Amino acid sequence: MPVNLRRSSGANTEQGEGGHRRAFLGWLTSVGLFGSAVLSAFSNFVFIKPRATYGAPQRFSIGKPEDFPAGTRIAIESRRICVVREGEKLAAISTTCTHLGCIIGISDTGFACPCHGSRFDQDGNVTGGPAPRPLPWYKVSLAPNGEVEVDKDVEIEPGSYLNV
Numbered sequence: 001m002p003v004n005l006r007r008s009s010g011a012n013t014e015q016g017e018g019g020h021r022r023a024f025l026g027w028l029t030s031v032g033l034f035g036s037a038v039l040s041a042f043s044n045f046v047f048i049k050p051r052a053t054y055g056a057p058q059r060f061s062i063g064k065p066e067d068f069p070a071g072t073r074i075a076i077e078s079r080r081i082c083v084v085r086e087g088e089k090l091a092a093i094s095t096t097c098t099h100l101g102c103i104i105g106i107s108d109t110g111f112a113c114p115c116h117g118s119r120f121d122q123d124g125n126v127t128g129g130p131a132p133r134p135l136p137w138y139k140v141s142l143a144p145n146g147e148v149e150v151d152k153d154v155e156i157e158p159g160s161y162l163n164v
């Protein structure tokens with residue numbers, strides 16, 4: 001009898017250990033699944049939100065008004081604009097051709113596109129070639145630090161100058 005008791009006692013102990021092991025493995029599985037679900041949700045959130053910006057900022061400083069002497073038309077090729085200074089007035093005109101987007105150059109009569117020969121007058125109006133629209137004028141303002149800011153997201157009426 002005592003031998004049987006020991007055997008049954010040992011079997012109960014093994015069943016008890018097995019139950020603990022199964023419970024522990026179940027808990028471990030649950031924690032693993034929950035953790036992977038949280039990680040998956042976090043990574044989805046991170047990848048859904050775009051982290052890259054494309055292209056240069058559309059609002060930027062071009063320097064002080066005195067950097068543009070009266071009577072000059074200065075092209076800033078990297079920004080694709082031409083800064084026009086007439087007396088105390090300043091404006092920024094696009095130098096992106098409205099035909100297929102080539103960078104246009106300053107000519108004696110205004111602007112000229114090297115790609116397909118479009119011509120624009122001093123205000124950006126089309127005077128020849130395939131360009132379908134005049135060149136846009138962009139908003140120009142004075143920043144608190146005294147520098148001139150151009151905002152290419154805001155087109156303004158051609159002929160609208162900033163008094164500096």
Ligand code: FES
Binds near residue numbers: 101113117
């Ligand atoms: S891109 Fe300027 S004329 Fe075609």
